[in-house]
Amino acid sequence: MSNLKVAIQKSGRLSEDSLRLFKECGIKFNNGAKKLKAQSSNFPIEFLFLRDDDIPGYVEDGIADIGIVGQNVHEEYQKQIEVVKHLGFSRCRLSLAVPREEKYSDISFFEGKNIATSYPNILKKFLDTKGITAEIHQISGSVEIAPGIGLAEGICDIVSSGSTLLSNGLKEVETVMKSEAVMVADSKLSDEKRVLLNQLIFRINSVLEGKNNKYVLLNAPNDSLDKIISLLPGMRSPTVLPLAQEGWSSIHSVINEDDFWENIEKLREAGAEGILVVPIEKMIK
Ligand code: ATP
Ligand code: ZN
Numbered sequence: 427m428s429n430l431k432v433a434i435q436k437s438g439r440l441s442e443d444s445l446r447l448f449k450e451c452g453i454k455f456n457n458g459a460k461k462l463k464a465q466s467s468n469f470p471i472e473f474l475f476l477r478d479d480d481i482p483g484y485v486e487d488g489i490a491d492i493g494i495v496g497q498n499v500h501e502e503y504q505k506q507i508e509v510v511k512h513l514g515f516s517r518c519r520l521s522l523a524v525p526r527e528e529k530y531s532d533i534s535f536f537e538g539k540n541i542a543t544s545y546p547n548i549l550k551k552f553l554d555t556k557g558i559t560a561e562i563h564q565i566s567g568s569v570e571i572a573p574g575i576g577l578a579e580g581i582c583d584i585v586s587s588g589s590t591l592l593s594n595g596l597k598e599v600e601t602v603m604k605s606e607a608v609m610v611a612d613s614k615l616s617d618e619k620r621v622l623l624n625q626l627i628f629r630i631n632s633v634l635e636g637k638n639n640k641y642v643l644l645n646a647p648n649d650s651l652d653k654i655i656s657l658l659p660g661m662r663s664p665t666v667l668p669l670a671q672e673g674w675s676s677i678h679s680v681i682n683e684d685d686f687w688e689n690i691e692k693l694r695e696a697g698a699e700g701i702l703v704v705p706i707e708k709m710i711k
Contacts, residue, residue: 429465429472430622433484433493436475440607443515444494448473450707451629470622482507485612491619492612492626497605498584502545511609511627514634518586520545522600525573530599536560536580542572543582545602552602570594635709639680643702648673650697657692661711680706 434444445457448471455466455473464473474490481493486505498520500509522541524530533556540561543549549562563578570590572578584605585591585598609630611623646654651666654677658664664679677698681689686703693701 427470429470431472431490433474433476433481433490435478440516450633493610497608502547507610508613509608510611513607516607518584519604520602521585521598522582523591523596523598524580526595526597540578541580542569542578549582632708632710636706638683639706641704643678644698645700646698653696
Protein backbone atom coordinates (compact mmCIF):
# COMPACT_ATOMS: atom_id res chain seq x y z
CA MET A 427 0.00 0.00 0.00
CA SER A 428 1.35 3.45 -0.82
CA ASN A 429 2.04 5.89 1.98
CA LEU A 430 0.09 9.02 2.74
CA LYS A 431 2.74 11.75 2.53
CA VAL A 432 2.25 14.43 5.16
CA ALA A 433 4.07 17.78 5.08
CA ILE A 434 4.78 19.29 8.48
CA GLN A 435 6.68 22.44 9.46
CA LYS A 436 10.29 21.50 10.11
CA SER A 437 10.84 23.86 13.00
CA GLY A 438 8.57 26.62 14.14
CA ARG A 439 5.35 27.34 15.93
CA LEU A 440 3.37 24.60 14.21
CA SER A 441 5.90 21.78 14.55
CA GLU A 442 5.45 20.57 18.09
CA ASP A 443 1.64 20.58 18.11
CA SER A 444 1.51 18.94 14.67
CA LEU A 445 3.75 16.08 15.79
CA ARG A 446 1.86 15.73 19.07
CA LEU A 447 -1.42 15.40 17.17
CA PHE A 448 -0.11 12.42 15.18
CA LYS A 449 1.26 10.81 18.35
CA GLU A 450 -2.12 11.27 20.07
CA CYS A 451 -3.67 9.54 17.06
CA GLY A 452 -1.53 6.50 17.92
CA ILE A 453 0.78 6.99 14.93
CA LYS A 454 4.32 6.01 15.87
CA PHE A 455 7.39 7.42 14.18
CA ASN A 456 10.90 8.43 14.95
CA ASN A 457 11.69 12.05 14.12
CA GLY A 458 15.35 12.34 14.90
CA ALA A 459 16.95 15.77 14.82
CA LYS A 460 17.49 17.38 11.41
CA LYS A 461 15.74 14.60 9.53
CA LEU A 462 13.93 15.57 6.35
CA LYS A 463 11.65 12.54 6.36
CA ALA A 464 10.24 9.99 8.79
CA GLN A 465 8.23 6.82 8.24
CA SER A 466 5.58 5.61 10.67
CA SER A 467 6.03 2.07 11.93
CA ASN A 468 2.33 1.38 12.47
CA PHE A 469 0.38 3.47 9.91
CA PRO A 470 1.05 3.95 6.18
CA ILE A 471 2.22 7.51 6.64
CA GLU A 472 5.45 9.27 5.72
CA PHE A 473 6.34 12.69 7.13
CA LEU A 474 8.16 15.39 5.17
CA PHE A 475 9.60 18.23 7.26
CA LEU A 476 9.51 21.54 5.36
CA ARG A 477 9.23 25.32 5.73
CA ASP A 478 5.59 26.19 6.26
CA ASP A 479 5.57 28.56 3.26
CA ASP A 480 6.46 25.69 0.93
CA ILE A 481 3.75 23.35 2.16
CA PRO A 482 0.73 24.64 0.14
CA GLY A 483 2.74 24.43 -3.10
CA TYR A 484 4.05 20.93 -2.38
CA VAL A 485 0.51 19.74 -1.63
CA GLU A 486 -0.84 21.30 -4.82
CA ASP A 487 1.94 19.63 -6.84
CA GLY A 488 1.30 16.26 -5.21
CA ILE A 489 4.81 16.05 -3.67
CA ALA A 490 2.90 15.80 -0.38
CA ASP A 491 -0.67 14.47 -0.14
CA ILE A 492 -1.63 16.50 2.89
CA GLY A 493 -0.04 19.14 5.12
CA ILE A 494 -0.50 21.25 8.22
CA VAL A 495 -0.27 25.04 7.88
CA GLY A 496 -1.76 28.17 9.43
CA GLN A 497 -4.89 29.45 7.66
CA ASN A 498 -2.89 32.64 7.07
CA VAL A 499 -0.33 30.74 4.95
CA HIS A 500 -3.06 28.76 3.16
CA GLU A 501 -4.91 31.96 2.19
CA GLU A 502 -1.79 33.85 1.22
CA TYR A 503 -0.53 31.26 -1.26
CA GLN A 504 -3.95 30.67 -2.88
CA LYS A 505 -3.13 27.15 -4.08
CA GLN A 506 -5.72 24.76 -5.44
CA ILE A 507 -5.89 22.60 -2.31
CA GLU A 508 -8.66 21.73 0.15
CA VAL A 509 -8.91 22.48 3.86
CA VAL A 510 -10.02 19.13 5.30
CA LYS A 511 -9.83 19.82 9.03
CA HIS A 512 -9.50 22.75 11.45
CA LEU A 513 -7.08 21.67 14.16
CA GLY A 514 -7.60 24.23 16.94
CA PHE A 515 -3.95 25.01 17.68
CA SER A 516 -1.61 27.89 16.68
CA ARG A 517 -4.45 30.33 17.04
CA CYS A 518 -3.43 33.85 16.12
CA ARG A 519 -4.63 36.77 14.05
CA LEU A 520 -3.26 38.82 11.21
CA SER A 521 -3.58 42.48 12.17
CA LEU A 522 -2.74 45.96 11.05
CA ALA A 523 -0.61 47.95 13.49
CA VAL A 524 0.74 51.50 13.58
CA PRO A 525 3.23 53.37 15.80
CA ARG A 526 1.77 53.89 19.27
CA GLU A 527 1.89 57.67 19.09
CA GLU A 528 -0.18 57.85 15.86
CA LYS A 529 -3.75 59.11 16.18
CA TYR A 530 -5.83 56.35 14.64
CA SER A 531 -9.58 56.66 14.20
CA ASP A 532 -10.44 54.25 11.39
CA ILE A 533 -9.16 52.32 8.38
CA SER A 534 -9.02 55.47 6.21
CA PHE A 535 -5.74 56.14 8.07
CA PHE A 536 -4.09 53.72 5.62
CA GLU A 537 -5.24 55.50 2.43
CA GLY A 538 -2.10 56.24 0.39
CA LYS A 539 0.21 54.93 3.13
CA ASN A 540 3.01 52.36 2.96
CA ILE A 541 2.30 49.06 4.75
CA ALA A 542 4.92 46.36 5.28
CA THR A 543 3.82 42.73 5.42
CA SER A 544 4.68 39.13 4.58
CA TYR A 545 1.04 38.65 3.54
CA PRO A 546 0.53 40.95 0.50
CA ASN A 547 -2.33 38.93 -1.05
CA ILE A 548 -4.42 38.74 2.10
CA LEU A 549 -3.77 42.41 2.86
CA LYS A 550 -4.62 43.54 -0.67
CA LYS A 551 -7.92 41.65 -0.58
CA PHE A 552 -8.76 43.13 2.83
CA LEU A 553 -7.95 46.70 1.77
CA ASP A 554 -9.95 46.23 -1.45
CA THR A 555 -13.06 45.24 0.51
CA LYS A 556 -12.63 48.41 2.61
CA GLY A 557 -12.07 50.61 -0.45
CA ILE A 558 -8.56 51.59 0.64
CA THR A 559 -5.62 51.98 -1.72
CA ALA A 560 -2.22 51.64 -0.06
CA GLU A 561 1.33 50.80 -1.08
CA ILE A 562 2.08 47.25 0.05
CA HIS A 563 5.75 46.39 0.72
CA GLN A 564 6.38 42.69 0.86
CA ILE A 565 9.10 41.70 3.31
CA SER A 566 9.78 38.21 4.52
CA GLY A 567 10.64 38.69 8.18
CA SER A 568 10.99 41.15 11.07
CA VAL A 569 8.05 43.11 9.72
CA GLU A 570 7.58 44.86 13.06
CA ILE A 571 10.73 46.93 12.64
CA ALA A 572 9.56 48.48 9.34
CA PRO A 573 8.00 51.66 10.82
CA GLY A 574 11.03 52.24 13.06
CA ILE A 575 13.42 52.24 10.10
CA GLY A 576 11.18 54.43 7.97
CA LEU A 577 10.13 51.71 5.52
CA ALA A 578 6.42 51.95 6.20
CA GLU A 579 3.81 53.83 8.21
CA GLY A 580 2.06 50.64 9.27
CA ILE A 581 2.45 46.88 9.23
CA CYS A 582 0.24 43.85 8.77
CA ASP A 583 1.56 40.90 10.76
CA ILE A 584 0.73 37.90 12.95
CA VAL A 585 -0.28 38.76 16.50
CA SER A 586 -1.14 36.48 19.39
CA SER A 587 -0.54 38.23 22.71
CA GLY A 588 0.53 41.56 21.23
CA SER A 589 3.78 41.65 23.20
CA THR A 590 6.00 41.82 20.09
CA LEU A 591 4.05 44.83 18.83
CA LEU A 592 4.30 46.50 22.20
CA SER A 593 8.04 46.03 22.47
CA ASN A 594 8.42 47.62 19.02
CA GLY A 595 6.34 50.67 19.95
CA LEU A 596 3.34 49.60 17.84
CA LYS A 597 -0.37 49.26 18.53
CA GLU A 598 -2.83 46.89 16.89
CA VAL A 599 -5.62 48.77 15.10
CA GLU A 600 -7.50 46.32 12.82
CA THR A 601 -7.91 42.54 12.66
CA VAL A 602 -7.47 41.38 9.08
CA MET A 603 -8.11 37.67 9.68
CA LYS A 604 -8.21 35.08 12.44
CA SER A 605 -6.14 31.96 11.97
CA GLU A 606 -5.57 28.49 13.37
CA ALA A 607 -3.70 25.44 12.10
CA VAL A 608 -5.54 23.53 9.37
CA MET A 609 -4.97 20.27 7.56
CA VAL A 610 -4.88 20.81 3.81
CA ALA A 611 -5.08 18.11 1.16
CA ASP A 612 -4.32 17.65 -2.51
CA SER A 613 -7.72 17.79 -4.23
CA LYS A 614 -6.59 15.08 -6.68
CA LEU A 615 -5.87 12.33 -4.10
CA SER A 616 -6.30 8.74 -5.29
CA ASP A 617 -9.15 6.71 -3.79
CA GLU A 618 -6.63 4.67 -1.86
CA LYS A 619 -5.13 7.79 -0.25
CA ARG A 620 -8.59 9.26 0.44
CA VAL A 621 -9.33 6.13 2.49
CA LEU A 622 -6.15 6.71 4.52
CA LEU A 623 -6.97 10.41 4.93
CA ASN A 624 -10.46 9.55 6.17
CA GLN A 625 -9.00 7.09 8.69
CA LEU A 626 -6.62 9.78 9.89
CA ILE A 627 -9.40 12.39 10.19
CA PHE A 628 -11.52 9.90 12.14
CA ARG A 629 -8.66 9.56 14.64
CA ILE A 630 -8.08 13.31 14.78
CA ASN A 631 -11.79 13.90 15.44
CA SER A 632 -11.76 11.46 18.34
CA VAL A 633 -8.69 13.16 19.85
CA LEU A 634 -10.13 16.68 19.42
CA GLU A 635 -13.55 15.64 20.75
CA GLY A 636 -11.83 14.10 23.77
CA LYS A 637 -10.01 17.36 24.47
CA ASN A 638 -13.26 19.32 24.19
CA ASN A 639 -15.09 17.17 26.71
CA LYS A 640 -14.74 15.95 30.29
CA TYR A 641 -15.98 12.80 31.98
CA VAL A 642 -17.99 13.72 35.10
CA LEU A 643 -18.90 11.46 38.04
CA LEU A 644 -21.03 12.72 40.89
CA ASN A 645 -23.30 11.65 43.72
CA ALA A 646 -26.82 12.94 44.17
CA PRO A 647 -29.93 12.23 46.23
CA ASN A 648 -32.47 10.29 44.16
CA ASP A 649 -35.06 13.06 44.32
CA SER A 650 -32.73 15.39 42.36
CA LEU A 651 -31.92 12.81 39.66
CA ASP A 652 -34.33 14.21 37.04
CA LYS A 653 -32.91 17.70 37.35
CA ILE A 654 -29.32 16.46 37.19
CA ILE A 655 -29.97 14.20 34.20
CA SER A 656 -31.45 17.18 32.34
CA LEU A 657 -28.21 19.09 32.98
CA LEU A 658 -26.00 16.19 31.86
CA PRO A 659 -27.39 14.78 28.62
CA GLY A 660 -24.10 12.97 27.92
CA MET A 661 -23.44 11.09 24.69
CA ARG A 662 -26.72 9.16 24.67
CA SER A 663 -27.88 9.55 28.26
CA PRO A 664 -26.01 9.45 31.58
CA THR A 665 -25.28 6.26 33.52
CA VAL A 666 -27.10 6.11 36.86
CA LEU A 667 -25.94 3.59 39.49
CA PRO A 668 -27.27 3.13 43.01
CA LEU A 669 -24.91 3.99 45.88
CA ALA A 670 -24.62 1.61 48.85
CA GLN A 671 -26.31 4.33 50.88
CA GLU A 672 -30.11 4.17 50.47
CA GLY A 673 -31.70 7.05 48.52
CA TRP A 674 -28.50 8.10 46.70
CA SER A 675 -27.12 7.48 43.21
CA SER A 676 -23.91 7.96 41.31
CA ILE A 677 -24.24 9.63 37.91
CA HIS A 678 -21.63 9.39 35.14
CA SER A 679 -21.71 11.55 32.05
CA VAL A 680 -19.75 13.73 29.62
CA ILE A 681 -19.82 17.52 29.48
CA ASN A 682 -18.44 20.00 27.03
CA GLU A 683 -15.41 21.99 28.11
CA ASP A 684 -17.06 25.26 27.01
CA ASP A 685 -20.07 24.79 29.32
CA PHE A 686 -18.02 23.32 32.12
CA TRP A 687 -18.08 25.92 34.93
CA GLU A 688 -21.64 26.99 34.32
CA ASN A 689 -22.77 23.36 34.41
CA ILE A 690 -20.87 22.54 37.56
CA GLU A 691 -22.56 25.45 39.37
CA LYS A 692 -26.00 24.27 38.26
CA LEU A 693 -25.22 20.69 39.30
CA ARG A 694 -24.21 21.82 42.78
CA GLU A 695 -27.39 23.87 43.08
CA ALA A 696 -29.38 20.79 42.05
CA GLY A 697 -27.89 18.80 44.94
CA ALA A 698 -24.88 17.09 43.35
CA GLU A 699 -21.83 16.42 45.53
CA GLY A 700 -18.57 14.50 45.35
CA ILE A 701 -18.10 15.73 41.77
CA LEU A 702 -15.10 14.24 39.94
CA VAL A 703 -14.01 15.60 36.56
CA VAL A 704 -11.70 13.43 34.49
CA PRO A 705 -9.97 14.18 31.16
CA ILE A 706 -10.96 12.09 28.16
CA GLU A 707 -8.21 10.77 25.92
CA LYS A 708 -10.34 9.81 22.91
CA MET A 709 -14.03 10.19 22.22
CA ILE A 710 -15.94 8.43 19.44
CA LYS A 711 -19.56 9.50 19.12
P1 ATP B 1 9.25 28.81 8.58
O1 ATP B 1 10.70 28.85 8.92
O2 ATP B 1 8.72 27.40 8.53
O3 ATP B 1 8.90 29.61 7.35
P2 ATP B 1 7.86 30.92 10.04
O4 ATP B 1 8.84 31.77 10.76
O5 ATP B 1 7.22 31.42 8.77
O6 ATP B 1 8.49 29.48 9.82
P3 ATP B 1 6.35 30.50 12.50
O7 ATP B 1 6.69 31.75 13.22
O8 ATP B 1 6.92 29.22 13.01
O9 ATP B 1 6.60 30.61 10.93
O10 ATP B 1 4.77 30.39 12.45
C1 ATP B 1 4.12 29.36 11.77
C2 ATP B 1 2.61 29.61 11.85
O11 ATP B 1 2.21 29.58 13.22
C3 ATP B 1 2.19 30.98 11.35
O12 ATP B 1 1.98 30.99 9.96
C4 ATP B 1 0.90 31.19 12.11
O13 ATP B 1 -0.18 30.51 11.51
C5 ATP B 1 1.19 30.54 13.45
N1 ATP B 1 1.70 31.53 14.42
C6 ATP B 1 2.65 32.46 14.24
N2 ATP B 1 2.87 33.18 15.34
C7 ATP B 1 2.05 32.70 16.26
C8 ATP B 1 1.82 33.01 17.62
N3 ATP B 1 2.47 33.98 18.24
N4 ATP B 1 0.92 32.28 18.29
C9 ATP B 1 0.25 31.29 17.69
N5 ATP B 1 0.43 30.96 16.40
C10 ATP B 1 1.31 31.64 15.69
ZN1 ZN C 1 7.18 30.61 7.07
